[in-house]
Amino acid sequence: MTIIVFDLDDTLYDEITFVYSGFREVARFLASSYSLSEDILYADMLCELEQSGRGKVFDAALQKAGIHSRENVGSCLKVYRQHVPQIELFDDARRFLDRSAPNSLYIVTDGNKLVQHRKVLALGLYDYPAIKKVYISRRFGVHNEKPSPHCFHLICAEEKVSANAVVYVGDNPAKDFVGIRPLGFRTVRIMRGNHKDVEREPHYEAEYRIHTLDELEDILIEMNMDKG
Numbered sequence: 001m002t003i004i005v006f007d008l009d010d011t012l013y014d015e016i017t018f019v020y021s022g023f024r025e026v027a028r029f030l031a032s033s034y035s036l037s038e039d040i041l042y043a044d045m046l047c048e049l050e051q052s053g054r055g056k057v058f059d060a061a062l063q064k065a066g067i068h069s070r071e072n073v074g075s076c077l078k079v080y081r082q083h084v085p086q087i088e089l090f091d092d093a094r095r096f097l098d099r100s101a102p103n104s105l106y107i108v109t110d111g112n113k114l115v116q117h118r119k120v121l122a123l124g125l126y127d128y129p130a131i132k133k134v135y136i137s138r139r140f141g142v143h144n145e146k147p148s149p150h151c152f153h154l155i156c157a158e159e160k161v162s163a164n165a166v167v168y169v170g171d172n173p174a175k176d177f178v179g180i181r182p183l184g185f186r187t188v189r190i191m192r193g194n195h196k197d198v199e200r201e202p203h204y205e206a207e208y209r210i211h212t213l214d215e216l217e218d219i220l221i222e223m224n225m226d227k228g
């Protein structure tokens with residue numbers, strides 16, 4: 001039997017849409033608190049993201065609006081992390097989940113526990129019949145996030161299978177495969193999102209590459225794994 005495990009961000013949905021959704025909510029919050037233009041605040045955040053990445057987006061937007069303080073940065077972060085995200089599954093992800101057997105799939109995702117929980121909730125993944133369990137790895141401690149194999153071992157124990165019966169599909173060669181592939185887990189890299197053009201040393205890479213989840217069934221056959 002084959003157990004398929006998915007990463008979440010940039011594998012099942014487009015992570016940048018979460019970022020946009022969070023910025024929009026922060027812009028709305030600041031606009032209503034300070035009688036500022038939501039659209040200008042939002043545009044400033046996007047501009048900062050484009051120029052310097054995610055690190056200081058709220059600092060920059062607050063500075064530009066003349067309302068920077070540590071407290072306001074904290075409030076922005078809180079709104080961002082606690083907002084109900086407006087996000088959707090990739091079409092190919094939905095198609096794959098829809099044709100998968102009940103309780104046949106898992107998710108293993110890193111990141112802030114509440115943020116990841118809200119994403120899973122917003123994507124409707126807790127209610128998806130095909131998904132048996134979602135592992136938010138930080139619930140087991142930061143040291144059990146990827147590349148730690150901890151959650152993958154839990155899945156093996158739950159399914160009473162060995163590592164070679166488990167396929168992980170993820171997008172990030174920095175951490176998705178390097179910890180589990182040497183243990184015999186099978187790995188597939190989906191080439192999309194932030195890391196799609198990243199080339200790493202061979203031991204960071206997955207066994208196979210795909211561009212959409214529509215290719216996954218054929219890859220499973222090539223890997224000599226039935227879909228379970």
Ligand SMILES: [Mg+2]
Nearest residue numbers: 007009010171
């Ligand atoms: Mg990812």
